[in-house]
Each structure stands twice: as structure tokens, then as C-alpha cells.
Amino acid sequence: MRLSLIGAVAVLIAGVASTANAQVKVLTYDGDWGDALAAAISESPDLPVIVERYDGSLDAASSTASLVDAETDAANLMCDDGPAQPVDPALAQAFPRSLTPDVMHQCGVGYLVTSLVLATRSDGPDSWVAFFDAERFPGARALPRGARGTLEIALMADGVALADVYALLETPEGITRALDKLDALFTQTQIVFWDTPDDAVALLRADAVAAAALPSVHAAHIVQQDQQELDTSSAFQISFTGQIYRVQRLVVFPAATSDQETVRRVLTSVLSAKGQALLAKALLAGPVNPEAWDIMPASLAPLLPTALSHDITVTGLADNADFWADHGDDIEARFATWLDAHEQGTSPALP
Incomplete structure (x- = not known):
């Protein structure tokens, strides 16, 4: 029992x-x-x-x-x-x-539990797949300045099952696939890589980006503050499908x-x-x-990662701290080279 x-x-x-x-x-x-x-x-x-x-x-x-x-x-x-x-x-x-x-x-x-989630205006993309579709949902995108979180999102958007994300990222081919997905987004729109969550919040509030990958606590504060200021439903929304969560x-x-x-x-x-x-x-x-x-x-259920309606055990991806401890340095170095090439306006050379 x-x-x-x-x-x-x-x-x-x-x-x-x-x-x-x-x-x-x-x-x-x-x-x-x-x-x-x-x-x-x-x-x-x-x-x-x-x-x-x-x-x-x-x-x-x-x-x-x-x-x-x-x-x-x-x-x-x-x-x-x-x-x-x-x-x-x-x-x-x-x-x-x-x-x-x-x-x-x-x-x-x-x-x-906290997580990395998709935050956007109420008429913006509501999934990581839609996040990568800038033709259907125009506007710049905001992602963390680093491989962790960003590469998982790219693979989920490319149709990789949650259970397979880290096994794929453990291979050079998996990293290439994630970077290729980001390259495809670059061809459609601007990607802004943020250094702190507050930077991402400012971009979203200023309409400088149409959607952002954002820590759930910060995303919840945006929605909650917006509701209080407008005394009505918020102009922002959060999608918890594919959230990358930590305990x-x-x-x-x-x-x-x-x-x-x-x-x-x-x-x-x-x-x-x-x-x-x-x-x-x-x-x-x-x-x-x-x-x-x-x-x-x-009213808190739409804002928090573990609301029963979000079904975190099925639709969430547990951030794999052991994976990043073992492989993070090499993957982050490769991501930094790729990102530097993009920010310098050149095409990255992928192995």
C-alpha cells in the first residue's frame, strides 16, 4: 500500500x-x-x-x-x-x-517546480512548433543565450519526442539537427538571445519580440501584473506544452x-x-x-507549471542536470561558435 x-x-x-x-x-x-x-x-x-x-x-x-x-x-x-x-x-x-x-x-x-516556457502575446504562437513558424506568426523571437534550454526547444520543435531529446543531443548529429532548426528560424526572422530573464521580459513587454522562451516565474509575473493593471484578462499568454522543468x-x-x-x-x-x-x-x-x-x-492554474491541466508528467521535459554536467562544456562551446558566426553575420561552419 x-x-x-x-x-x-x-x-x-x-x-x-x-x-x-x-x-x-x-x-x-x-x-x-x-x-x-x-x-x-x-x-x-x-x-x-x-x-x-x-x-x-x-x-x-x-x-x-x-x-x-x-x-x-x-x-x-x-x-x-x-x-x-x-x-x-x-x-x-x-x-x-x-x-x-x-x-x-x-x-x-x-x-x-519552475520551468522554461513559451511566453507570447495572446495572438502569438502557442507551441514550440509554432514558435519556429515566423511566416504564420511574424516577429522576432527571444531565446536564452546558451545551448541549455535552447537546443532542447529546437529539437522539440523539430518533432523529436520528449523521451529522445537528451539521447539525441548526446550525439554530434543531434546537435547539428538542433542548430539546423535554429538556422531555419534565422532565415525567417530575427532571433534575440537574452542574457537575463529580465532582458527577455523587457523585450516582450516592448513588443520587440513576438515570443520568448522565458522562465515560468517571470512569465507568470508578466501575466499577473498585466491582469492587475488592466483589471481584465492579460494580453500575454503562457504555453506549458514542452516546458523544460526543474525541481x-x-x-x-x-x-x-x-x-x-x-x-x-x-x-x-x-x-x-x-x-x-x-x-x-x-x-x-x-x-x-x-x-x-x-x-x-x-486563477493561478494557468500560471504555474504543475497545474493538473498542464499534465507535466506527459507534456513536460525534465531538465537533465546530469547530462549538462557531463556534456555541457563541449556543447556550449560548439553553440558559442555557431552563435558568434550568426552575430557576426556569417554562416556557421557545422561539422
Whole structure:
């Protein structure tokens, strides 16, 4: 019999007997993100928890922390090369299948989802295939200045099945196919490669581009702010089909064994429907507990990656951090050469 979400968390930390009332340290980021996580933890009263801030790097992660807030790449490094504590992988089977995939990690628990999505005006392209059709949907396009994300989008637009994207990108032929797809878009319209999400937001708001690949949090803010300013439906829309998603994790460190009961309560609070709803509304990121949708405004569903209507397990592509750790340097170098040739106004020489 499968355990509930909270039931699975309850058995996450096992082994050494807990020491009651010891203070547990949780590391998270500065700013709104860390504030929201601290608020979710505080929903459970009388927790002996210290919430401290760090810059997200492995070097800054304190060995005295029990739980460390980390995005996928940093979480993997903490697990593979750092002090993170392995979690029994069999626990992943205890989570209901309706949950977002990859909630359980070998060294921690996922608690929010963000993604790279298609953002456009309401009359713009609504899929990556349409994003590459500038004849039907005129106007410039905005993409991240880098291979990661951009090449996956190109392959999805070229008809590659989600399950085959990274296997294909592992080959020189797959990279060539993605760059050829981008070349075809270049022949139709201008491609603007952005350095920061704020750059992409500015381009979209100024109508300098007709469509942009944009982090979901930034895309959601555009729509939400537009709705508030216009007091009506937004002029912008988000397509989550083919979203490239990442799971934000609370990584378990060895200090968690000093008070397993408090650590369990922290995770329970963050993963509860109430905690998840608080986080989702504050950060416009996707909750991993589907019960959160029962107490969240229906207006948030079109904005967040894990809304049930988006069916992320079927239509989303999990960003493969291990793939990019193994192959990223070579692929990014090849992409940079190709991009430099385009920005210099010459045709790239592809092997």
C-alpha cells in the first residue's frame, strides 16, 4: 500500500534516534524566495528551527545545516561531491504517481517546480512548433543565450519526442539537427538571445519580440501584473506544452540526524497543502503536492507549471542536470561558435 505524501516524508529520516528540542538549521536564499520558505516552515508552530541565508553555492552550504535549499545543479553537486546525506531511493516509490516526477532525490526532497516556457502575446504562437513558424506568426523571437534550454526547444520543435531529446543531443548529429532548426528560424526572422530573464521580459513587454522562451516565474509575473493593471484578462499568454522543468529541493545534510523529528516536521510543513499553497502564491512556482490546488485560487492554474491541466508528467521535459554536467562544456562551446558566426553575420561552419 502506498503512503501519502506526508507519510512518505515521515519516514524520510531514519537511523539515529532523535534528540528532542535540538535546534535545526535550514539554509535558504536571500530575498522573496527565502522569505516564503521561512513563512511556510513557520506554519508549524513551536518548531525549534533557525532559518539562515546563503548564496546557493556548495562552498557556502554549512555543514551544520540539516536542510539546504538548492536548485537541481547545486543539489546534485551537494549529493555527488559534497556533504549531503543519501536518502533511501526506495522511498520514491511511496509517493503517489499523481505527484510531479522527481520529487524524491537520492539526497533530498523536491518542494517546488519552475520551468522554461513559451511566453507570447495572446495572438502569438502557442507551441514550440509554432514558435519556429515566423511566416504564420511574424516577429522576432527571444531565446536564452546558451545551448541549455535552447537546443532542447529546437529539437522539440523539430518533432523529436520528449523521451529522445537528451539521447539525441548526446550525439554530434543531434546537435547539428538542433542548430539546423535554429538556422531555419534565422532565415525567417530575427532571433534575440537574452542574457537575463529580465532582458527577455523587457523585450516582450516592448513588443520587440513576438515570443520568448522565458522562465515560468517571470512569465507568470508578466501575466499577473498585466491582469492587475488592466483589471481584465492579460494580453500575454503562457504555453506549458514542452516546458523544460526543474525541481527545487531541500537537501538533507548529516546534521539532520541530531533531531530527526524536527527535520520531519519541517518537511511536513513545507510539503503540506497549506505550505505548498503559501509558497506557490508567494513565488509563482509550481507546488508538488496536488492537494495544494484544492485551496489555491483557480486563477493561478494557468500560471504555474504543475497545474493538473498542464499534465507535466506527459507534456513536460525534465531538465537533465546530469547530462549538462557531463556534456555541457563541449556543447556550449560548439553553440558559442555557431552563435558568434550568426552575430557576426556569417554562416556557421557545422561539422
